[in-house]
Amino acid sequence: MEIPYYPGCTLNTKAKGFDNSARASARELGLELVELEEWNCCGATFPLLVDNMLDLAGPAQVLISARQAGQRLAVACSTCYNVLKRTNRVIREDEDSREKLNFFLDADYGGDLEVLDLLQILRDEIGFDNVKEAVKKPLSGLKVAAYYGCMVLRPPAEVAYDDPENPHALDDLITALGAEAVDYSHQGECCGAYLAVKSAEVTAEMSFTILASAQRSGAELVVANCPLCQFNLDRMQKTMGSRHTGFQPIPVLYFTQLLGIALGLDSEGFELDRHYVDPRSLLEGANLI
């Protein structure tokens, strides 16, 4: 099965490990992610003012290109998913915005593309049972915290494909891979996102709250679905350690990296060496890499 795919800016550069592991894992499961021939940045935040047409133009252009490639679009980065999904809804449901954007972009797009998060595709089209069968290296004994962040949960009516207050899709995937998905309270709490560029000490504290919650439940590894969440949770751990006595570093991977490893793929292109908290000793200790 082939599906048009939007990698987005960060997966194309800083988070190449997310992109590579997503493509390789999908391929192993019989799903070919075919990158759009032409694409641009989605804008990285959904514009929240009702008259901000300019910031909708970027993601609208992506949707228009994607619609030319097919009926559906797969997105791995949860932030891109959120922005594209919400923009698509505006185009579909608001006539005034639809007309303005089509006029500006010289297009005739009605919002009938289906924007899908990669995890959603794995759950609904591949099926976690099939993922489980494809596992070559079960992650037995590994205690993993699924971190959902904001973008696949909120606003629930617009983007959620899971219970927004108690999501479990990623937990179910972790379980299918043979690991133990730990139950913790902060799986959908915000990491601070772009506040990092202005108030790094605040994002460090927000990210600490999440990691501490996961660790209290016994997690030895966290998996994320967004490059900015991964960055905030991973990079700020030095600051957390200096502020909170007893804090122990914990590796933060993309869920696709863990998926690829469990599927027995060569992790060479997964960039496991580019994380701040090195996950390799944990994975080697479990005989996974």
Place this chain on the structure above:
Amino acid sequence: MRIRLSAEVLRNDLVRRVEEISGQDLLACYQCGECSAGCPVAFAMDMLPSQVIRLVQLGQVEEALESETIWLCAACQTCYARCPKGVDLSRIMEALREIALQRDGDYLDIRAIHPEELAEFPQQAFIGGFRKYTW
């Protein structure tokens, strides 16, 4: 803080502007405080999210604009997802940022970011940050 209220104060131009560009009905909020209770950045704020909307309801937009809270909102939408009245407070925060940026200029100067951080941070952080902090 003592506020003198009148019809003119309650419906001043800035209040109307916030309502118009946020698309939100300010008076729908009945101050239950759910937004402040669930806000993951509340610990760092000088004014709680529910206090910001209360000020705007009372025509005190200038006070709200002086708060650090509008710059600490990460648009995570937890408040909106849980608001029993369906008020999207993150849109009101965005409207306040917009008014402040238009009037006072950029909140973030790219030259103030350390070159090491420029090289290190994911693009997403800068694009998102500049969307929220610059005009």
